[in-house]
Amino acid sequence: MDLQRAGVRLQIVLGHLSRPSAPAIVANPILGPASSASCHPQQFQYTLDNNVLSLEQRKFYEENGFLVIKNLVSDDDIQRFRAEFQRICRKEVNPPGIIVMRDVAIAKQDYTLSEKVVSKIQDFQEDQELFRYCTLPQILKYVECFTGPNIMAMHTMLINKPSDSGKKTSRHPLHQDLHYFPFRPSDRIVCAWTAMEHIDRNNGCLVVLPGTHKGTLKPHGYPNWEGGINKMYHGIQDYKKDKNRVHLVMKKGDTVFFHPLLIHGSGRNRTQGFRKAISCHYASSECHYISVNGTSQENIQSEVKDIVNRRFGMETNITLEDIWTFRGRLVKGEKINL
Numbered sequence: 001m002d003l004q005r006a007g008v009r010l011q012i013v014l015g016h017l018s019r020p021s022a023p024a025i026v027a028n029p030i031l032g033p034a035s036s037a038s039c040h041p042q043q044f045q046y047t048l049d050n051n052v053l054s055l056e057q058r059k060f061y062e063e064n065g066f067l068v069i070k071n072l073v074s075d076d077d078i079q080r081f082r083a084e085f086q087r088i089c090r091k092e093v094n095p096p097g098i099i100v101m102r103d104v105a106i107a108k109q110d111y112t113l114s115e116k117v118v119s120k121i122q123d124f125q126e127d128q129e130l131f132r133y134c135t136l137p138q139i140l141k142y143v144e145c146f147t148g149p150n151i152m153a154m155h156t157m158l159i160n161k162p163s164d165s166g167k168k169t170s171r172h173p174l175h176q177d178l179h180y181f182p183f184r185p186s187d188r189i190v191c192a193w194t195a196m197e198h199i200d201r202n203n204g205c206l207v208v209l210p211g212t213h214k215g216t217l218k219p220h221g222y223p224n225w226e227g228g229i230n231k232m233y234h235g236i237q238d239y240k241k242d243k244n245r246v247h248l249v250m251k252k253g254d255t256v257f258f259h260p261l262l263i264h265g266s267g268r269n270r271t272q273g274f275r276k277a278i279s280c281h282y283a284s285s286e287c288h289y290i291s292v293n294g295t296s297q298e299n300i301q302s303e304v305k306d307i308v309n310r311r312f313g314m315e316t317n318i319t320l321e322d323i324w325t326f327r328g329r330l331v332k333g334e335k336i337n338l
């Protein structure tokens with residue numbers, strides 16, 4: 001990546017980090033009451049009042065922690081994201097800050113520049129064409145039901161799940177995305193994940209454990225998988241074959257919105273093709289950063305810091321909050337804390 005430009009940009013961002021510390025949480029229409037028991041009985045915890053979701057959709061998300069909206073992104077837009085992804089893989093464009101990741105099964109092999117060796121790109125917030133996904137009005141309309149009107153795009157990914165080599169490294173272990181995030185409250189964070197083609201169990205669809213968003217953040221670590229595990233693909237540690245797991249079969253353009261505590265993962269890709277999905281994690285700009293020191297998130301914090309230091313070629317004092325400040329972009333409303 002263009003280290004120099006990314007470095008300059010990071011410096012610019014870090015130069016402006018004179019934010020006041022996170023405010024105390026008080027009653028707030030977006031963040032909810034300070035104590036859920038205090039006010040009138042609150043019917044809904046995970047969704048906000050507006051006219052976008054039907055009562056049935058609202059209840060579904062409240063109960064299950066996810067909601068699939070069919071046919072939300074057009075074929076034309078998906079084609080454009082695909083084309084830009086290919087340009088990034090071929091290094092015809094190189095947006096600052098982007099991470100291009102290969103599957104661990106081929107990480108140490110020689111490779112040519114093509115989409116056939118890339119399993120995921122992350123942090124495409126500086127790529128105008130891909131970032132358009134995060135600003136699509138039909139996506140933001142739904143996002144607002146979970147975050148409220150002040151919306152930050154915090155984390156972006158285009159996942160190109162490769163055909164499994166036989167080592168099962170194309171799987172993504174069951175996890176909660178909140179493990180990666182040093183901001184709260186979790187109910188004002190949501191992921192939008194759009195299928196870029198038909199996705200089912202054959203090519204490794206999303207697998208969700210409905211209702212798990214009502215639980216707490218579990219400790220995560222690397223699963224003991226013989227064939228290898230991708231860098232930072234942490235999983236929950238008390239995995240047992242869960243009878244309640246639901247495989248989300250999705251058509252091209254279908255989009256699932258899900259809570260950051262929802263336990264989810266994806267199976268291996270048994271086809272010869274690459275399974276593509278594009279996603280963005282959004283948060284209310286009223287969320288605040290937390291310190292993860294002394295929590296189960298310390299392990300991912302130190303891995304992220306190691307990678308950043310490696311990229312800059314030196315030890316830095318960069319904090320997790322700085323890294324997230326660097327990634328986040330306001331997409332609607334007003335910038336408040338994040």
Ligand SMILES: CCCC(=O)SCCNC(=O)CCNC(=O)[C@H](O)C(C)(C)COP(=O)(O)OP(=O)(O)OC[C@H]1O[C@@H](n2cnc3c(N)ncnc32)[C@H](O)[C@@H]1OP(=O)(O)O
Pocket residue numbers: 099100101102103104107108122155177180229230231232233234307
């Ligand atoms: C809601 C969020 C949920 C998530 O984000 S889950 C997944 C999070 N994933 C990430 O954040 C992406 C992490 N990946 C990365 O940062 C990079 O791809 C990574 C692993 C540092 C590789 O960076 P590159 O610039 O490609 O560096 P490189 O080719 O010189 O390799 C450096 C060392 O890393 C190894 N590597 C590359 N890809 C890997 C992989 N997929 N899994 C495990 N190890 C991998 C590579 O073998 C090399 O190791 P060594 O130093 O030679 O021993």
Ligand SMILES: Nc1ncnc2c1ncn2[C@@H]1O[C@H](COP(=O)(O)OP(=O)(O)OP(=O)(O)O)[C@@H](O)[C@H]1O
Pocket residue numbers: 171172173174201207223224235236239241245264265266267268
């Ligand atoms: N030890 C583990 N820890 C965490 N997650 C795991 C573990 N083993 C499997 N998983 C994950 O559980 C989810 C379901 O996997 P499972 O193998 O049961 O079904 P699948 O691979 O999606 O479909 P199929 O049954 O057709 O293989 C996937 O996300 C997989 O990555």
Ligand SMILES: O=C(O)CCC(=O)C(=O)O
Pocket residue numbers: 157159161172177206264265266277
């Ligand atoms: O597309 C997938 O396989 C799921 C990826 C995922 O859950 C993640 O990267 O956090």
Ligand SMILES: [Fe+2]
Pocket residue numbers: 175176177264
């Ligand atoms: Fe995830």
Ligand SMILES: [Mg+2]
Pocket residue numbers: 267268
């Ligand atoms: Mg399986």
